Amino acid sequence: MEMPVERRQCGSNGFRKRAGSHEYCFSGNATAVMWLMFIAFSVVMRIAVAQGTMFSFLQFSNYDSGLTLLGDASIGQEDLALQLTQNNSGRALYRTPILFTDGSSHASISFQTSFVFSVDSSTDPSSMGEGLTFLIVPDNTTLGSPGPWLGLFNPINGSSTATPNPLAQTVAVEFDIHKDIEFWDINDNHVGIDINSLDSIFAKEASSDMQVVNLTSGHIKAWIEYDGQARKMSVSITPFVATNDYPKPAQPLLVVDVDLSSYVSEYMFVGFSAATGSGVVNHKVYSWSFESTDSSLSDFEDISPTPSPSGPAQPVSQASLFRAHDCGRLLALLLVLVLSCLAF
Structure with a gap:
């Protein structure tokens, strides 16, 4: 029988997930970083395609x-x-x-x-x-x-x-x-x-x-x-x-x-x-x-x-x-966003 997934708070700004015998703890910062990376990557790809x-x-x-x-x-x-x-x-x-x-x-x-x-x-x-x-x-x-x-x-x-x-x-x-x-x-x-x-x-x-x-x-x-x-x-x-x-x-x-x-x-x-x-x-x-x-x-x-x-x-x-330097600038912006989130 499959064990239910348990979701509990983990620290002041994170949460813990449990599946079966395994338990994982995610910080709020890590979650925010993952979401920002996903959004930024989507934007990069959209702009790259839009370059013509x-x-x-x-x-x-x-x-x-x-x-x-x-x-x-x-x-x-x-x-x-x-x-x-x-x-x-x-x-x-x-x-x-x-x-x-x-x-x-x-x-x-x-x-x-x-x-x-x-x-x-x-x-x-x-x-x-x-x-x-x-x-x-x-x-x-x-x-x-x-x-x-x-x-x-x-x-x-x-x-x-x-x-x-x-x-x-x-x-x-x-x-x-x-x-x-x-x-x-x-x-x-x-x-x-x-x-x-x-x-x-x-x-x-x-x-x-x-x-x-x-x-x-x-x-x-x-x-x-x-x-x-x-x-x-x-x-x-x-x-x-x-x-x-x-x-x-x-x-x-x-x-x-x-x-x-x-x-x-x-x-x-x-x-x-x-x-x-x-x-x-x-x-x-x-x-x-x-x-x-x-x-x-x-x-x-x-x-x-x-x-x-x-x-x-x-x-x-x-x-x-698309222009290579444009994507370089976008990737640099993505890196700055990730580092900023990790700093907090």
Whole structure:
């Protein structure tokens, strides 16, 4: 017959438990410590998960690129760059989907991304390129059409249209080098924000601190930042400068009020697309960093490891779910709480 469990006071701030022939004494302090450790550990894990996703590619690798490549997309053997086009369209997506909206509140996360790219037609100066995009899409299997579609969308029933398609759930920033009148392009050298359509909700001629930047002039760095709390997106670009690598402009090129939670699902894929027109144009991405969080954009640090075009070869960095130093601070706080309880 199982003996009943007896519970009696043990000292001034504890209790004694008896089960069978065994008797245990727990102090109140020990109990409090155990509860605090449990609560703090739960908080640490919650914050760690909430940190979102962070990854950086200083260069790309054929062995384990961490990317899903569609169409023309490939990794260059010589320069270890992500080549998006050959003579058609290509798309490259980070292999793991990213949390973009909170499952319960449906609020948007914040993110920042930066990358170095180039659009080069030097192999055939008569070739026509279209440009490339940074995109946020719901799947990693769809490839958009070449030409004015930028590898981003496909024409509906073979027709060209700028009518937004809510089912597309696609957000993109286009770096467009061809004026396509069917999509109301402002010129043949512009940056625009696209939502479910190639008719940009806002676009400007490519420039950096009021100086025009030719998108086909060489290596260019772009920054895209979205604050989920302020519901605001900004885009900046700058060309490579021999004396200062890629100086970030003092003022963004584009600043747009937009609530992405209205256009994206809970999990989305991020990456790039590009397309050629006639002939061969190389659209390349040389390095790429991305970070997301459910906090404000102001909490971000600089995650822009983009060496100059002539810099040494660098390995691909590993993906991380949260910042190591943040968890270090949380664990240090947990230790202080435990020691404080034991002191009493």
